[in-house]
Amino acid sequence: MSWTLRPRGLRARLVVAFVLVTVAGATAAAWSSARSASTALVTSNQQRLTASTADQLAAITPELSYPPDQAALDRIRIAVGENTLVTFRGMQSADGAAGLVPGTLRTAVQEQRQMVAQRITAEGKPWLLIGTPIMTTAVNGSRTPSGIEVYSVRDLTAVEQEIDSLTRTAVATSALALLPAVFLALLAARSVLRPVRDLRDTARRLADGDLSARTAPQGADELAALTDTVNEMAASLQDSMVTMQRMQSDARRFAADVSHELRTPLSTLTAVVEVLAGTTAGMEPDARESAELAVTETERLVRLVEDLMEVSRFDAGTAGLRLEETNLADAVRDCLRARNWLDQVDLVAADNVVLRCDRRRLDVIVANLVGNAFRHGEPPVLVRISVTQEEAAVEVTDNGPGLSEMVLPHVFDRFYKADAARTRTPGSGLGLAIALENARLHSGDLTASNNAHGGARFTLLLPRGLEKL
Amino acid sequence: MRTLVALLGVLTLAGCGIQPSGVSDGGEAPTGLATGPTLYFVDASQHLVAQPRQGGRLGTIADAIALLLSGPGGTGKLHTEITAGEVTRTDVAISPGVIEVRLPLTVDDVTSLGIDQLVCTTLAVHIQSGGSRNVKVRLVFTLATPESDRLRTCPLIS
Numbered sequence: 126m127s128w129t130l131r132p133r134g135l136r137a138r139l140v141v142a143f144v145l146v147t148v149a150g151a152t153a154a155a156w157s158s159a160r161s162a163s164t165a166l167v168t169s170n171q172q173r174l175t176a177s178t179a180d181q182l183a184a185i186t187p188e189l190s191y192p193p194d195q196a197a198l199d200r201i202r203i204a205v206g207e208n209t210l211v212t213f214r215g216m217q218s219a220d221g222a223a224g225l226v227p228g229t230l231r232t233a234v235q236e237q238r239q240m241v242a243q244r245i246t247a248e249g250k251p252w253l254l255i256g257t258p259i260m261t262t263a264v265n266g267s268r269t270p271s272g273i274e275v276y277s278v279r280d281l282t283a284v285e286q287e288i289d290s291l292t293r294t295a296v297a298t299s300a301l302a303l304l305p306a307v308f309l310a311l312l313a314a315r316s317v318l319r320p321v322r323d324l325r326d327t328a329r330r331l332a333d334g335d336l337s338a339r340t341a342p343q344g345a346d347e348l349a350a351l352t353d354t355v356n357e358m359a360a361s362l363q364d365s366m367v368t369m370q371r372m373q374s375d376a377r378r379f380a381a382d383v384s385h386e387l388r389t390p391l392s393t394l395t396a397v398v399e400v401l402a403g404t405t406a407g408m409e410p411d412a413r414e415s416a417e418l419a420v421t422e423t424e425r426l427v428r429l430v431e432d433l434m435e436v437s438r439f440d441a442g443t444a445g446l447r448l449e450e451t452n453l454a455d456a457v458r459d460c461l462r463a464r465n466w467l468d469q470v471d472l473v474a475a476d477n478v479v480l481r482c483d484r485r486r487l488d489v490i491v492a493n494l495v496g497n498a499f500r501h502g503e504p505p506v507l508v509r510i511s512v513t514q515e516e517a518a519v520e521v522t523d524n525g526p527g528l529s530e531m532v533l534p535h536v537f538d539r540f541y542k543a544d545a546a547r548t549r550t551p552g553s554g555l556g557l558a559i560a561l562e563n564a565r566l567h568s569g570d571l572t573a574s575n576n577a578h579g580g581a582r583f584t585l586l587l588p589r590g591l592e593k594l
Numbered sequence: 595m596r597t598l599v600a601l602l603g604v605l606t607l608a609g610c611g612i613q614p615s616g617v618s619d620g621g622e623a624p625t626g627l628a629t630g631p632t633l634y635f636v637d638a639s640q641h642l643v644a645q646p647r648q649g650g651r652l653g654t655i656a657d658a659i660a661l662l663l664s665g666p667g668g669t670g671k672l673h674t675e676i677t678a679g680e681v682t683r684t685d686v687a688i689s690p691g692v693i694e695v696r697l698p699l700t701v702d703d704v705t706s707l708g709i710d711q712l713v714c715t716t717l718a719v720h721i722q723s724g725g726s727r728n729v730k731v732r733l734v735f736t737l738a739t740p741e742s743d744r745l746r747t748c749p750l751i752s
Contacts, residue, residue: 183723186626186627186723187653191629239622240620241620244612246612259627264632266721268625288611
């Protein structure tokens with residue numbers, strides 16, 4: 126039997142355990158009853174054979190001459206049956222298998238002065254050895270050995286065959302227990318496994334996001350308790366999710382409301398600051414510096430609010446995509462030209478890369494990436510446009526120190542500042558987040574990495590078959 | 595698990611067949627050998643006396659009573675109190691506790707000592723053949739008499 130084939134499934138394990146226990150029990154019971162039956166059979170046969178030998182001897186002794194001659198010994202032997210040995214002092218009368226009688230039995234007969242019996246196995250057969258002295262009894266009842274000893278060897282093969290048939294019946298009975306055991310085990314396994322399967326299905330639905338999935342508990346056993354617990358878990362999970370979603374949407378609406386509310390006062394403020402900027406010429410140097418600072422900060426505030434509103438639109442899912450046929454190289458060149466960056470940027474572009482995209486959003490992305498390259502990296506800044514069958518790539522690299530390992534995972538996070546000390550950068554802190562949202566809006570992606578020789582590299586991937594969407 | 599299976603296998607195999615045994619007690623040994631029966635006669639002072647015969651074998655109760663009925667013979671010191679006829683054949687029936695002897699005699703053919711002779715001879719043969727000492731003897735005479743219903747014991751064998 127190979128135990129490497131240990132059953133794995135709950136059903137198989139249940140069936141195997143059930144069958145093993147049942148068969149072991151049935152075998153033990155059958156073995157025990159067969160054993161006691163065979164013991165009783167052997168004992169009763171032994172007693173019967175011993176008693177019949179005693180009776181045969183008692184019937185013949187009064188007719189025997191004493192002291193016996195050879196003829197008398199022969200008469201005893203014939204009266205007892207075949208395979209018998211009769212001895213008297215030096216004389217003996219023997220036939221058949223009488224030679225099987227061992228010395229120990231003869232000693233026992235001489236010492237115990239009564240009938241003795243012994244079972245042996247010889248020549249592949251079971252035998253019963255019966256040995257007895259023949260006594261003489263005085264009128265007063267006292268007994269003395271006559272000197273005649275009788276040994277009889279009886280074949281027990283018939284008894285053994287009976288025992289064998291008993292054993293076979295016992296084995297067959299044990300085997301009969303196998304079938305109902307398998308059937309019952311399958312029934313038990315089914316009743317256990319059905320709730321387990323239901324529970325598994327529910328857990329699968331929960332994992333797939335259906336938080337309303339529940340299992341109706343059946344009965345009042347441990348599995349029903351487990352089902353209840355799973356249901357409670359799902360309910361509390363659902364509650365948490367609802368609360369979290371509400372809080373998230375509250376936070377988004379708050380950001381949207383704040384930025385919206387800030388816009389009107391800001392436009393007034395902008396107008397005031399512009400007036401202020403026009404009059405700096407006649408100011409004292411101190412006052413002019415303050416006025417210029419106010420102008421710069423106001424512009425930054427306006428940009429921040431605009432970025433916040435853009436982010437809010439993304440969060441609310443209201444950001445729309447206006448797709449149009451665009452020549453990628455032209456679009457990037459227009460973007461750079463509009464910001465007077467054409468002279469400082471090396472543009473390597475495959476011509477005639479035409480794809481459908483939102484030009485405004487593409488402009489926002491490219492401007493942010495190139496602006497970042499100037500602001501955080503070192504020139505020369507390289508913009509390379511490449512194309513494959515499925516997508517177009519715009520790659521912006523600089524020759525600065527690159528992005529540190531610590532920064533790299535957070536570079537697209539909102540308001541993430543790479544250098545904690547340099548908090549007052551001109552950017553809003555939302556530029557890369559917005560760029561990533563814009564790329565995703567196109568079903569594309571934006572990734573950050575480092576060049577082999579240092580310097581950050583941002584790669585915008587835009588799919589080409591957007592018209593099919 | 596492997597041990598359990600092995601154990602079950604061993605036990606199952608051990609349950610099969612007849613196991614050899616040591617020497618065990620098989621009951622009381624048979625008896626019944628004797629050089630001859632013991633007969634009971636009466637001596638000159640009217641006492642019962644055992645007279646062992648050397649017949650070479652014990653024989654049956656009927657054989658012994660036939661010998662008893664034919665008299666003590668020999669020396670003349672012993673005599674019998676039984677007046678026997680020609681016929682010496684008796685029927686003996688042994689049932690649990692009682693030996694019934696049908697005699698070819700009437701109650702007038704025996705004295706009380708003669709009855710003791712018959713009872714003792716019967717019991718002696720019975721005991722020497724391996725029988726119990728506690729059996730009673732009923733002597734049935736040819737003519738109807740209350741003596742035929744009495745259960746008797748031998749004064750010499752208790």
